[in-house]
Amino acid sequence: MPLSDTISTEAPVPSKGSVRPVTAAAGDVLTVIEPPRGWRALDFRELWQYRELLWVLTERDIKVRYKQTALGFAWAIIQPVMLMVVFSIFFGHLAKMPADGLPYPIFVYAGLLPWTFFANAITSSAGSLVGSANLVSKVYFPRLVVPLSAAGSGLVDFAIAVVILLAMMLWYGVGWSVNLLLAPLLVAGTVFIALGVGIGLSALTVAYRDFRYVIPFLVQLWMFATPVVYPARLVPEGWRWLLFLNPMAGFIEGFRSAFLGRPFDWLAIMLSLAVAVLVFAAGIAYFEKVERRFADII
Amino acid sequence: MSAPAIRVEGLCKTYEIGSKQAAGATFRETVVDAVMQPLRRLTGRSAAAEPTETFEALRDVSFEIQPGEVVGIIGRNGAGKSTLLKILSRITAPTKGRIEIRGRIASLLEVGTGFHPELTGRENIRLNGAILGMTGAEIRAKFDEIVEFSGVEKFLDTPVKRYSSGMYVRLAFAVAAHLDPEILLVDEVLAVGDAEFQKKCLGKMSEVAKGGRTVVFVSHNMGAVEKLCSNAIMLEQGQIVSAGACGTVMEHYLATRSFGPNRNSRNSTRIDQHLVVSGFEVVPRNPRSGRPVAITITLEAQQDASLTEFCVLIFSARGTRIAIFDLRLTETVPCQLAVGKTDVSVRLLELPLIEGDYTFELYCGTETGTVHLRDIFEFTVQPKLQPTPIIAYPSEARGHIDLEFKSSLLQSAHVENIAE
Numbered sequence: 220m221p222l223s224d225t226i227s228t229e230a231p232v233p234s235k236g237s238v239r240p241v242t243a244a245a246g247d248v249l250t251v252i253e254p255p256r257g258w259r260a261l262d263f264r265e266l267w268q269y270r271e272l273l274w275v276l277t278e279r280d281i282k283v284r285y286k287q288t289a290l291g292f293a294w295a296i297i298q299p300v301m302l303m304v305v306f307s308i309f310f311g312h313l314a315k316m317p318a319d320g321l322p323y324p325i326f327v328y329a330g331l332l333p334w335t336f337f338a339n340a341i342t343s344s345a346g347s348l349v350g351s352a353n354l355v356s357k358v359y360f361p362r363l364v365v366p367l368s369a370a371g372s373g374l375v376d377f378a379i380a381v382v383i384l385l386a387m388m389l390w391y392g393v394g395w396s397v398n399l400l401l402a403p404l405l406v407a408g409t410v411f412i413a414l415g416v417g418i419g420l421s422a423l424t425v426a427y428r429d430f431r432y433v434i435p436f437l438v439q440l441w442m443f444a445t446p447v448v449y450p451a452r453l454v455p456e457g458w459r460w461l462l463f464l465n466p467m468a469g470f471i472e473g474f475r476s477a478f479l480g481r482p483f484d485w486l487a488i489m490l491s492l493a494v495a496v497l498v499f500a501a502g503i504a505y506f507e508k509v510e511r512r513f514a515d516i517i
Numbered sequence: 518m519s520a521p522a523i524r525v526e527g528l529c530k531t532y533e534i535g536s537k538q539a540a541g542a543t544f545r546e547t548v549v550d551a552v553m554q555p556l557r558r559l560t561g562r563s564a565a566a567e568p569t570e571t572f573e574a575l576r577d578v579s580f581e582i583q584p585g586e587v588v589g590i591i592g593r594n595g596a597g598k599s600t601l602l603k604i605l606s607r608i609t610a611p612t613k614g615r616i617e618i619r620g621r622i623a624s625l626l627e628v629g630t631g632f633h634p635e636l637t638g639r640e641n642i643r644l645n646g647a648i649l650g651m652t653g654a655e656i657r658a659k660f661d662e663i664v665e666f667s668g669v670e671k672f673l674d675t676p677v678k679r680y681s682s683g684m685y686v687r688l689a690f691a692v693a694a695h696l697d698p699e700i701l702l703v704d705e706v707l708a709v710g711d712a713e714f715q716k717k718c719l720g721k722m723s724e725v726a727k728g729g730r731t732v733v734f735v736s737h738n739m740g741a742v743e744k745l746c747s748n749a750i751m752l753e754q755g756q757i758v759s760a761g762a763c764g765t766v767m768e769h770y771l772a773t774r775s776f777g778p779n780r781n782s783r784n785s786t787r788i789d790q791h792l793v794v795s796g797f798e799v800v801p802r803n804p805r806s807g808r809p810v811a812i813t814i815t816l817e818a819q820q821d822a823s824l825t826e827f828c829v830l831i832f833s834a835r836g837t838r839i840a841i842f843d844l845r846l847t848e849t850v851p852c853q854l855a856v857g858k859t860d861v862s863v864r865l866l867e868l869p870l871i872e873g874d875y876t877f878e879l880y881c882g883t884e885t886g887t888v889h890l891r892d893i894f895e896f897t898v899q900p901k902l903q904p905t906p907i908i909a910y911p912s913e914a915r916g917h918i919d920l921e922f923k924s925s926l927l928q929s930a931h932v933e934n935i936a937e
């Protein structure tokens with residue numbers, strides 16, 4: 220007589236009530252979960268454990284970005300090159316913008332490169348957490364991985380665009396000096412400030428969707444507060460320190476000096492580096508503070 | 518006795534609803550609040566005067582799970598099962614209390630989390646594996662096994678958006694099945710997929726359970742819990758009401774079934790932003806097996822809505838799916854709903870269910886998507902009035918459905934001849 224009302228399955232039935240203590244493995248991990256209390260330090264060890272995820276997510280963003288596009292990675296070049304053409308016509312040709320004695324196209328392109336990376340990085344990392352809402356509410360991982368990978372994927376575009384800059388330097392016959400050795404430091408500085416701002420904004424966007432509307436506007440304003448289309452020299456000397464409080468100003472001027480062989484403004488670069496590190500630390504600190512609430516409010 | 522795999526002490530989780538801190542708060546409100554706070558303090562009006570509605574999802578929950586135990590967490594909708602699982606898997610943080618977990622932990626709240634439609638099967642295995650916490654080396658080591666288990670070798674380099682839904686789920690489950698943690702937390706993953714897939718899941722689950730791993734399993738399906746778990750914990754309104762051997766807890770669960778529309782859950786009767794289920798009625802209240810019964814569901818629309826799918830599902834007390842009324846088949850849906858109340862009714866001339874307790878669930882589709890509303894209504898079927906004096910077997914021996922049938926005997930006197 221069929222007596223049990225179990226669901227139909229051929230799964231083997233485990234012996235009930237058998238409690239076999241698993242011998243504690245050598246590397247027994249103890250996880251303690253407690254309510255969040257104020258500020259907490261970034262857990263580097265855990266972040267390192269999840270490096271595969273960081274890498275895979277970055278790879279995903281890069282692969283997906285140009286999937287099913289006819290031009291593929293060419294878009295990484297087309298965007299800054301088109302901007303360069305437009306700016307060269309309006310600012311260089313029509314408005315006769317001074318360009319530190321350089322041909323305006325290469326002057327503006329050298330500024331647009333770090334700027335485009337920065338703008339894309341903060342825009343995509345700011346929206347990254349909200350865009351990954353289903354991940355955040357279903358799986359645990361250090362949430363920092365999400366904005367980090369979103370910002371990081373822009374580095375490939377940046378590298379491709381640098382190749383064009385090198386080609387332009389050959390064409391115009393400028394640059395190619397020892398100054399180039401400083402380029403990695405300037406790129407690192409740009410990455411730091413982009414991560415700091417992007418990470419902070421991504422956490423803010425989770426709680427306040429207002430930032431979705433603020434960010435495009437912020438990026439535009441920020442561009443004009445940065446010597447991308449004009450040289451820093453255009454700003455009166457007494458006010459220039461104010462310009463360099465914006466770390467992107469120092470990095471972009473420095474980037475130009477490095478690639479186009481102009482003398483460095485060391486004070487500006489140092490100031491920018493200091494601000495970038497501060498912003499980076501502040502962004503991460505804020506993120507870590509609110510990270511544990513994400514799943515509840517996203 | 519070794520240290521417990523999971524120790525939970527005084528766990529509380531409070532959600533604030535309708536307050537300024539809730540999801541709806543805008544930046545402006547927060548800024549205004551931050552400015553006003555000191556002003557209020559100056560004027561003596563405390564901010565605490567503002568009413569803050571809170572919802573206690575978990576209240577002082579404490580338990581221990583020993584290594585190798587397979588524990589089911591059961592309870593009605595809104596009892597706090599999922600919240601508990603989310604806290605254990607560190608997706609959300611507790612408000613109070615402390616949890617200690619010994620061992621490598623992995624949680625499976627959904628199959629295929631993070632799958633990207635544009636990426637190929639191969640790329641998604643890596644992506645999903647990394648999301649579930651596998652290291653690169655682990656994924657490479659298990660890659661072939663995963664592919665074989667999923668049975669999608671041929672389509673490994675095809676974007677998963679071109680996969681059939683069956684292939685997609687198989688691949689996703691294959692990755693999850695190869696997670697190798699010491700402690701596994703599983704939500705109702707088994708609720709998705711077809712029967713064959715569910716069978717595969719259950720098979721894999723019991724394999725995991727037998728392998729001495731610690732498993733915490735949340736489910737509505739009492740059959741599955743009974744089959745897989747040695748122990749169980751029953752939650753009700755955020756508190757543990759019963760814990761211990763699976764059978765005992767299950768008995769408690771079945772004995773304390775609350776009748777009438779389920780009021781425990783916070784939003785289980787909401788279909789979408791503008792459409793709610795405002796009433797559910799079964800006439801007669803306790804129908805008799807073999808007699809007519811009418812089910813009426815009242816929907817309330819705040820604005821014009823269109824209903825694309827509407828199904829009433831019947832589940833046994835243990836969570837086995839018995840039947841479905843798909844209102845598309847009777848051409849009642851798709852339909853347009855005007856603002857106000859609409860009664861949807863389903864009538865049966867002869868209720869084929871045998872006596873016992875059952876629950877109704879609803880599955881509704883609108884333009885915004887589909888929702889599965891669980892534990893909407895519970896009802897009891899009275900035993901059939903038998904025309905014969907024979908007493909039927911007890912209900913648990915008879916399954917769920919009474920079939921109308923005839924039987925006859927045909928005796929032959931020449932059986933031996935046929936054998937020749």
